[in-house]
Amino acid sequence: MTVIRKRRTPPEGLGPMLRAARERAGMGQREAARRAGVSQGHLWLLEAGQRVPSAAVAEDLAEALALTAEECEQLRAAAVDDAGRSNPARATA
Numbered sequence: 001m002t003v004i005r006k007r008r009t010p011p012e013g014l015g016p017m018l019r020a021a022r023e024r025a026g027m028g029q030r031e032a033a034r035r036a037g038v039s040q041g042h043l044w045l046l047e048a049g050q051r052v053p054s055a056a057v058a059e060d061l062a063e064a065l066a067l068t069a070e071e072c073e074q075l076r077a078a079a080v081d082d083a084g085r086s087n088p089a090r091a092t093a
Contacts, residue, residue, distance in 0.1 A: 008052050014078050015049035021065040022047070035064035055079045 022032045022043075033043040037060050045051040046061075053061060058079035062072045 008080055010046075010049045010052045011074075011078050012049075014052070014074065015047045017071055017074060018043075018061065018065070019047045021067055021071055025065050027065075032061075032064060036060040052078050052080055055081055 022029070025032070027035070029040050029043050029047070033040040036043070036057065038057055042051070042057075046053055053075065055076075058075045061067070062075055065071075067075065
């Protein structure tokens with residue numbers, strides 16, 4: 001039997017928040033992606049609202065973009081565990 005996982009839909013506003021934080025930090029996508037340890041294409045998908053980050057990527061992005069506490073909370077709440085499942089424990093961490 002094949003298990004099909006549905007991708008989690010990013011919350012509205014997550015992508016624009018990431019883009020605004022990156023621009024506020026004065027970085028292009030390439031530099032921000034390099035600092036966060038992700039590909040530029042992956043960052044583009046996150047900013048476009050087509051993907052949600054894993055918990056590990058969320059932490060790396062928060063650090064690379066110097067997110068505010070409120071932005072960190074929003075990003076962590078949207079993150080999935082590293083196997084692609086929703087991780088509600090992260091939202092309260």
